[in-house]
Amino acid sequence: MNTGDVIVQVDGLVKDFRPGFGLRRKRVLHGISFDVHRGEVFGFIGPNGAGKTTTLKVLMGLIRASAGRATILGHDVRETAFRHHVGFLPESPYFYDFLTGREILRFYGKLAGAHDRRDRRVDELLDWVGLSHAAGLRLRNYSKGMLQRIGIAQALIHDPEVVFLDEPMTGLDPVGRKEIRDLILRLHGEGKTIFMNTHILSDVEVICDRVAIIAKGRIVHQGATLDGVVNREQPFDIAVSGLDPELAEALQTELGAVLHGRGERVEVRVREKEVDEVLQRILARGGRVRGVAPVRAALEELFLQAIESGEKTS
């Protein structure tokens, strides 16, 4: 991967806050580092108070880092001009509620410098987020889900390359969550790079390509969503119908395979390195393979393990 593919680069980021007027400082980010690559959905996950929003605020220039460096598209996050290429949806966003949906998007369009064909872009986005019917309604009359969608629309008003979302599903009902999840997947399909702060792991599993887990201001895990839970020792389930009983016994005694299921269809659980061999033996004995799938430890398990190991090292 060449450096041009790195959209967000965070290197040794430190943030200290000074509670009250004293000289004592409280460190909330302990030199965190991670990269976000072009076109991926990056999940930045961690428990409440871990430092997710602080990191995002540093990236958005709302908080100044105490040490370290953060860049977006190669620009220092303290600059403002490059933000033509950046969209941001804060957690539980609040907008000027005396404006209508169309007026708020026109306002953000002016701020973002999206002057050319702005009105057409506003209409396109209202349609895209499913709010065309509410374009003339003042925002004080919007539901939380509608506000979240208008928030995504304002983040996209200038057609940015990278979009930052802070807890986009928080506080939404299941329908609202699905709507936002679908919008994020559509954005991903359009090639946008997406950075998402969240603690809802089921959404991470569905949406994210890679994750970084933060706990107590430290990155305790980063990589592809399944990294760390899939390896050569991890089990796979092979769904088989018509498995020869002799072969079943041989697999259990020779390879330590575990068989589940009743009747015609069984699932044979083996280690990944043995999958090819077992498949060949099943097919040779007239068995029919219905599916092969890794046994995924839930992301929640990975998350808890990472948090636990992070707490031990901190």
Add this chain to the structure above:
Amino acid sequence: MSHHFRAIAAIAINTVRDAVRNKVLYILLFFALLLIGTSFLLATLSYVERERILQDVALAAIRLFGAAIAIFIGVGLVHREIDRRTIYTILSKPVSRVDFLVGKYLGLVATLWMQLLVMAMGFVAVSWLTEAPLAAGHAIALAMTGLELAVLVAIATLFSSFATPFLAACYSVGLYVVGHVTRDLRALGALADSEGVTTLTVWLHRILPDLASFNWTIEAVHGLPLPPAEVGWAAVMGVGWCIAFLTVAAIVFDRRDFR
């Protein structure tokens, strides 16, 4: 027009739209107009110089209520944006903190000048009804009040950039009061026996805004000539104070963390 100016204009227009929705602003405006109207009654209590008393009270009401509105809305100018977190989405766009601050400032000054225009119309109406004389001096006095309000908003913006609305209001009112007496303090200090007191009052007058220099009510009401050099110098100083307060506000605001 560069992107900066467009962004500043968009923020200023939005600030006007937001400010004109503030009910307290209308309450203050109502009482200002009420006082301007009742200046007519106050004038009837006097047997001499009724028109001058009327205009004196009306112009004082405009200055007082203008200052109250400037401070009341000015101190919440930035704090409300941070408290409601509307600033997050604005600063995530290619808008610098200075653009934001200047846009908010200009929006509030525009709002106050609209209020001033309404109060000035009330003043003209009362003067016209009582056949009190109206001259260019009145327009200059009102324009200088407008400039004083712009300085006051800059002061409120500075305090609003780092303090809570209550503290910012306390600081702003304090500076408003001190700004109106520094000239008198300097005059008193000159009469003092202590050289230290004299020097102190001279420096206070130099480093703090001389808000009394924007008050041309007496000259306007009594039909006295308004010396162009003095009025011009006060105007230049007014613009200078606005720039100075906004510059300090921008420096403070630029270093803030929005937690």
